[in-house]
Amino acid sequence: MDEVKIYSEAVQYIKIEMGTEMFGIDISYVDNIVRPQHVTRVPNVASYIKGVINIRGEIIPIMSLRLKMGLEEIEESKSTRFIIIKMEKYGKIGLIVDAVKEVVALEDNQIERVKVDTSEEIAHFVSGVGKVDGVLVSLLDLDMVVMEKSAKEE
Amino acid sequence: MDVSQYLEVFIDETNEHLQNLNTSILDLEQNPDNMDTVNEIFRAAHSLKGMAGTMGYKRMQDLTHAMENVFSKVRDGEIKVNSAMIDTIFQCLDAIQEYLDNIQGGGDEGTNDNAAIIKSLNGFLSGESAPAAEAEESTAAPTAESASAGSSDGKDKWKDIKLTEEQVDVIEAAKKDGKKVVGLTVFVQEACILKSARAFLVFKALEELGEIIVSVPSTQDIEDERFDFEFSVILITDSDVETAINAAKGVSEIEDAVGGYVEEATVADDKAEVAVAADAADTVEENKNVPAAPAHDGAGKPTAEKKKPVVNRTVRVDIEKLDDLMNLVSELITAKNSLVSAATADNESANDVGEHIEYLENVTTSLHESVMKVRMVPIESVVNKFPRMIRDLQKKLGKKMELYMTGEETELDRTVVDEIGDPLMHLLRNSADHGIESDVALRKERGKPEEGSIFLDAYQDGNNVVIEVRDDGNGIDVEAVKRKALERGTITEEQANQMSDKEIINLLFLPSFSTAKVVSDISGRGVGLDVVKSKIESLSGEVDVKSQLGVGSTWTIRLPLTLAIIQSLMVIVGDEKYAIPLGNIQTIESIRPDEVKAVQQKEVINLRGNIIPIIRLNEILDCQSAKAEDEDLVVVIVKKGDKQAGLVIDELTGQQEIVIKSLGKYIQRSKVISGATILGNGEVALIIDPNALI
Numbered sequence: 001m002d003e004v005k006i007y008s009e010a011v012q013y014i015k016i017e018m019g020t021e022m023f024g025i026d027i028s029y030v031d032n033i034v035r036p037q038h039v040t041r042v043p044n045v046a047s048y049i050k051g052v053i054n055i056r057g058e059i060i061p062i063m064s065l066r067l068k069m070g071l072e073e074i075e076e077s078k079s080t081r082f083i084i085i086k087m088e089k090y091g092k093i094g095l096i097v098d099a100v101k102e103v104v105a106l107e108d109n110q111i112e113r114v115k116v117d118t119s120e121e122i123a124h125f126v127s128g129v130g131k132v133d134g135v136l137v138s139l140l141d142l143d144m145v146v147m148e149k150s151a152k153e154e
Numbered sequence: 155m156d157v158s159q160y161l162e163v164f165i166d167e168t169n170e171h172l173q174n175l176n177t178s179i180l181d182l183e184q185n186p187d188n189m190d191t192v193n194e195i196f197r198a199a200h201s202l203k204g205m206a207g208t209m210g211y212k213r214m215q216d217l218t219h220a221m222e223n224v225f226s227k228v229r230d231g232e233i234k235v236n237s238a239m240i241d242t243i244f245q246c247l248d249a250i251q252e253y254l255d256n257i258q259g260g261g262d263e264g265t266n267d268n269a270a271i272i273k274s275l276n277g278f279l280s281g282e283s284a285p286a287a288e289a290e291e292s293t294a295a296p297t298a299e300s301a302s303a304g305s306s307d308g309k310d311k312w313k314d315i316k317l318t319e320e321q322v323d324v325i326e327a328a329k330k331d332g333k334k335v336v337g338l339t340v341f342v343q344e345a346c347i348l349k350s351a352r353a354f355l356v357f358k359a360l361e362e363l364g365e366i367i368v369s370v371p372s373t374q375d376i377e378d379e380r381f382d383f384e385f386s387v388i389l390i391t392d393s394d395v396e397t398a399i400n401a402a403k404g405v406s407e408i409e410d411a412v413g414g415y416v417e418e419a420t421v422a423d424d425k426a427e428v429a430v431a432a433d434a435a436d437t438v439e440e441n442k443n444v445p446a447a448p449a450h451d452g453a454g455k456p457t458a459e460k461k462k463p464v465v466n467r468t469v470r471v472d473i474e475k476l477d478d479l480m481n482l483v484s485e486l487i488t489a490k491n492s493l494v495s496a497a498t499a500d501n502e503s504a505n506d507v508g509e510h511i512e513y514l515e516n517v518t519t520s521l522h523e524s525v526m527k528v529r530m531v532p533i534e535s536v537v538n539k540f541p542r543m544i545r546d547l548q549k550k551l552g553k554k555m556e557l558y559m560t561g562e563e564t565e566l567d568r569t570v571v572d573e574i575g576d577p578l579m580h581l582l583r584n585s586a587d588h589g590i591e592s593d594v595a596l597r598k599e600r601g602k603p604e605e606g607s608i609f610l611d612a613y614q615d616g617n618n619v620v621i622e623v624r625d626d627g628n629g630i631d632v633e634a635v636k637r638k639a640l641e642r643g644t645i646t647e648e649q650a651n652q653m654s655d656k657e658i659i660n661l662l663f664l665p666s667f668s669t670a671k672v673v674s675d676i677s678g679r680g681v682g683l684d685v686v687k688s689k690i691e692s693l694s695g696e697v698d699v700k701s702q703l704g705v706g707s708t709w710t711i712r713l714p715l716t717l718a719i720i721q722s723l724m725v726i727v728g729d730e731k732y733a734i735p736l737g738n739i740q741t742i743e744s745i746r747p748d749e750v751k752a753v754q755q756k757e758v759i760n761l762r763g764n765i766i767p768i769i770r771l772n773e774i775l776d777c778q779s780a781k782a783e784d785e786d787l788v789v790v791i792v793k794k795g796d797k798q799a800g801l802v803i804d805e806l807t808g809q810q811e812i813v814i815k816s817l818g819k820y821i822q823r824s825k826v827i828s829g830a831t832i833l834g835n836g837e838v839a840l841i842i843d844p845n846a847l848i
Binding site: 037038040041042043044045046049051052053054057058059060061087089090091092093146 | 730774775776777815816817818819820821822826827830832836837838839840
């Protein structure tokens with residue numbers, strides 16, 4: 001994460017890895033990135049909500065981004081991180097991601113605003129695709145990600 | 155003048171004054187000749203008026219002004235208190251309360267002028283001393299008008315400056331000393347960019363000549379550039395007008411300055427009115443600095459732009475409590491330092507560490523207690539309005555009754571105190587309306603005095619506070635409730651026969667269940683008791699009723715002292731830790747698996763003659779129990795009112811004081827989990843709400 005490029009007018013994204021794909025999370029939503037810690041399970045909630053953790057005295061729900069996007073769950077690894085995002089409606093929520101790569105800056109003209117042809121489930125959560133150094137980065141629509149149900153289920 | 159920062163204080167104090175007024179006026183009704191009470195009322199009314207004026211709430215000010223006038227006459231013995239007057243005054247207080255509610259809700263006092271109340275208040279004055287009242291009433295308006303008239307045609311706006319009593323005194327004293335009092339209005343060029351800087355230079359130049367005692371707008375506003383292109387000052391000086399004018403004109407970008415001697419210094423009615431009169435006059439520009447002032451030029455405009463002021467909830471803290479806290483914090487620091495030194499010192503002192511930790515524990519416990527105390531407020535603030543309510547009900551219902559209260563000083567957590575008012579009010583209304591017999595003959599027959607009694611008793615019982623509402627009225631007619639329930643199909647005939655009286659009475663807590671034959675606006679719409687119950691339960695409390703037909707009813711509300719920190723039992727289910735609030739726990743039992751019997755597909759145990767249903771927490775919490783089937787069960791017996799249940803857990807780990815935290819908005823938690831807490835190792839444990847399980 002040492003190479004941070006800043007362009008004027010550009011939006012910065014945190015590039016994360018989920019399986020083989022790269023995703024981007026708008027940095028303005030990100031409150032904190034922490035290493036995995038013990039998650040306390042909460043009974044009778046949606047399966048993708050793994051439970052709650054304590055960050056400096058605050059109880060924060062943790063959800064599995066993999067489960068939410070319909071991917072297979074994997075074992076926690078050394079690179080697993082919790083990205084704590086702050087949503088106006090719900091407060092802070094933690095997302096479990098496979099790995100955090102770097103911060104990238106994308107200008108508007110670098111982003112393709114079309115629905116992508118990745119696997120169906122994921123497409124609901126992507127607001128656009130950017131290209132960084134020849135690699136495609138799907139930009140996550142966080143409102144969709146944290147919403148109760150995926151669009152498909154409705 | 156920006157008053158928003160005082161809004162909270164204003165609301166607090168107005169509430170306090172209103173409460174005082176209510177109490178005193180009730181008092182006055184009983185003893186109309188008590189001059190101390192009249193004086194007290196007068197003072198409270200006067201402060202209310204002053205505060206409303208300063209905050210720019212004109213309508214509220216007018217109303218309180220009218221009220222103050224009445225009491226001023228009463229105080230002087232010119233008019234006598236009568237019951238019509240008391241009624242009007244109560245209406246007036248309600249109206250003020252309404253203003254206050256509006257202010258609290260939206261930052262604006264609303265548009266109700268309450269002219270009728272003011273008129274009838276003035277009516278009491280005119281009964282015997284019409285001219286005086288008229289004169290006093292009209293002081294504010296004409297001065298404002300004459301002010302605007304005076305200023306519209308001339309430049310001598312300094313003549314419009316309203317003076318307070320002190321300022322007049324200063325002026326008079328200065329005149330006696332042979333000094334000159336000069337009024338001055340300075341006009342800044344409209345092209346001037348740094349108005350306030352120019353004004354500052356003018357002030358500086360004038361201050362070299364003498365002392366500026368008043369300026370309109372205020373110096374603060376001028377500094378903040380909150381003035382148009384002119385300002386007026388009154389200066390006490392040894393020099394003459396020309397010198398002063400020249401001094402002002404000497405500053406660049408000053409267009410003009412006019413002035414003259416102040417001949418006669420007159421006091422404006424009241425300091426509060428100075429502000430308002432000035433607003434109302436011609437300084438329309440100034441209005442935007444007084445956002446709440448509903449001045450004549452469209453009150454909506456300035457307030458609409460402004461965001462609704464958020465009124466924080468505050469607790470007034472006794473300074474002693476704060477001192478205690480401060481002391482404890484210094485002890486905490488001492489304890490930390492001794493730990494640090496113990497840790498860095500060599501092995502010899504290592505033994506001391508245990509001692510230091512013990513000390514630290516003592517301090518934190520006391521600290522916790524002190525902080526809790528800070529959050530505690532007496533329920534007085536809530537129950538004080540009830541005597542007034544019962545008085546009103548008495549008139550409305552045509553029944554004689556009296557409210558007796560004890561334990562108003564009982565303290566509860568601020569959050570609880572805020573919420574408890576409505577449920578209590580409902581229970582009291584219930585007692586007044588349905589409880590006390592309307593038929594006096596019936597009361598006599600039952601050997602009761604003609605006047606009904608309603609009691610409100612509050613007291614602390616261990617970690618709970620109990621509030622009882624009791625009446626010597628009719629009591630609950632169990633048969634009537636049963637009939638009603640059958641009629642509505644709430645229960646079946648068969649169920650009805652099996653139910654105990656108590657169970658039937660508890661039906662009253664079901665939504666939309668009212669036995670009142672006539673729906674009145676006091677109670678009886680059936681939206682009451684279930685709301686009371688759910689409100690109390692949301693505060694982790696419980697409500698219970700005992701009643702005897704013909705003798706009376708007692709409603710008992712039991713509330714935990716505080717909501718934020720509780721004692722709880724830490725348990726393990728599967729491999730997870732949970733907390734169960736100790737307040738709910740009765741006993742902990744070890745039960746052999748073969749003692750568990752099935753009744754109607756439910757598992758129950760027979761505990762010393764009591765049949766208690768058991769709930770396997772691992773099933774509720776959706777996890778695997780770590781225990782083998784033939785092992786003894788650890789059962790935590792919890793109670794809710796008279797009901798009991800046994801929660802089956804795997805293991806107990808002990809008792810702990812926990813801080814309750816919310817799970818946040820995102821997780822749609824199940825009802826069983828009431829919150830979470832953070833354990834010593836930083837992990838989170840969920841708190842089980844046994845009330846939801848029973």
